[in-house]
Amino acid sequence: MPSLDYPPPLQRLIAHIKSLPGLGPRSAERLVLWLLQSQGRVEPLVDALMAVSERVHACDQCGFFIERDEDCVLCHSTKRNHQIICVVEQAADVLRLERSGAFGGVYHVLGGKLSPLDNVTPEDLRIEPLLERVKAQQVDEVILAVGSDVEGEATASYLSEMLRTEGIAVSRLAQGMPAGGGLDHVDELTLYQAMHGRRRL
């Protein structure tokens, strides 16, 4: 007697869900069984996925998401400073920076960071469109707001080299103490960076 398993379509769905980021075998199984527990749980999810697939795409210029037939609220804003471009890894980073209220320029989403171990090369990121952008329009400064991990640093130094060749001022987000935290909550490298980047009062 072959060992019992779910019907093939169910096995395939569990395998698919399991392959999504943040979901393991157990949570995938629990999620799929939950979807099947009552009628009408699958269709709204399918509809929401289809709506995004059909109506949402990335802005050709900045890479943030826009709805079909609509202008990018960032790139077409007359209230933003189009001479300063802030480069981020992901679209979600744009929202984080917007919520901080610290930036009034425009954005450029790379779509990741350089990582030879994961086969992410400059061609996989939106680096060429960034260079075309700074050549085509007058840009005073490019702020590299990528992460401060190894891949982020590599991406930042690669970009800063390319942009400086074009004569563009390049800057990087400051590293240092998190707001509201004491020295006991900060790792040594961050403390080193905070000391190194200290500001005279």
Next chain:
Amino acid sequence: MPSLDYPPPLQRLIAHIKSLPGLGPRSAERLVLWLLQSQGRVEPLVDALMAVSERVHACDQCGFFIERDEDCVLCHSTKRNHQIICVVEQAADVLRLERSGAFGGVYHVLGGKLSPLDNVTPEDLRIEPLLERVKAQQVDEVILAVGSDVEGEATASYLSEMLRTEGIAVSRLAQGMPAGGGLDHVDELTLYQAMHGRRRL
């Protein structure tokens, strides 16, 4: 200036994914952005969901999943003992018991457990079909393989009362020490149950 957010279809998809069990706001956002990061990630997921929605449903008798137009491999098996019914909470429990190899009878999936706090009453579970089943065919024993938490105990005592009225022998899975574990890994209640249910060698 209204604060920036994702386009509405994307917000709706994130809200929907967030409402699924096991996914929080951050993991939902990460998952959705991952789906959008490359072309062709949404469609296979939609296809897998649609295939399950269209082709998989619960067996009318036991409640385990079957593929459309196919017989239930459990209820139609000639190699299983149809006089012993094992009652479980979820379809996933059927697979767990099958993997243990400890049971050769047939199953009955309740679809949950009694829980007044969550508004789960006997009408919400497949209890009526269970009673019809034991009345319609000759059943020697019903094994209650529901959980040993408060709701599981309540469900078990409710079912055992109903089934005994029908003159059916009812049993419950043994509680005790987990296989391969020492006393230091067992909580006090389990230890109490293990002592209480000790077997003479």
